[in-house]
Amino acid sequence: MIWSYCEWWNSLTDTPMRPLTPEQAQARHDSGQLYTAVASPRGNSAPELRVEMRMETGYSSVIFMDALGRDSLDYTFTLINGSFFLEAATSYEYGDSQERGGYADAERMEVYEFTTDGIIRGLVEVDGEESKETRHGVDVTGNWEPVPHFGAYDALIRRDRT
Template identity: 25%
Template structure:
């Protein structure tokens, strides 16, 4: 059984949990749609973090590497009282053992099957984007019962993501990749910058 711990939130910049709380307190927050965070495996070196924000109709999941860097992020939005939709996945690669993001890929999903893939490298800077389609059925997940988060932390979801901008899996045909010159300023918008270089959800 996966070991679970609970806290107010995970402070990414300090790579530490803030205010460890007991299971009873976490359950009360879950039932009252108050924020709490699940630490998977350890209070100090968790393998994943589940930030439960049901009061804001969202749940965020971060998978950490051995240096406690957020290598993979899932963002779920509540689309019905009992249903979540995986709306965004961000994969990051880092420079050596530092916390500097070298490059990342962001997948933005829509319930109607539209999918936008954005790849960004930072040194030297380069940005490209394409649009394609996906089967949204695999993006739905039940709103978790307290203490049961296995569906949210299923890393296999990432393995099914299209791995190339110009050749998505499943035979879907991507639109032409937009060069950086056609996307001036996009990488500076808060949603994408925050997705790749995220410090804290607070």
């Protein structure tokens, strides 16, 4: 992976906003300020994912992107007792749409919210129709991740979390 850094990612234009040098991004990481790490498989290729970090508010998000730059999967973590807890997972499907980035409307969206005491709330939305489900007693030990050092995002960017 080739990492580049910016303050935040503009989903509508598929571009970094306020690019940062690695040194500037590390300073933001160390101070808890917002920055985004963008991963591409090779130099000058389309990004595959981005990691948003904002330790001052105890937030991190890993967003996987499809070939058209659209968000396909978003893992949102919150800081609890010095570790990150995966509190939400949102997936998006766009059907046959060829719209790029933030201009595309998802045909299907699934949102799963997790609590530390083993409750999962699920919402599936397909073409405006919603269905909800809640489960109790779910083992969420796999939802915990250590807070990464700058640039060491491997534990957070695991796509398969089952």
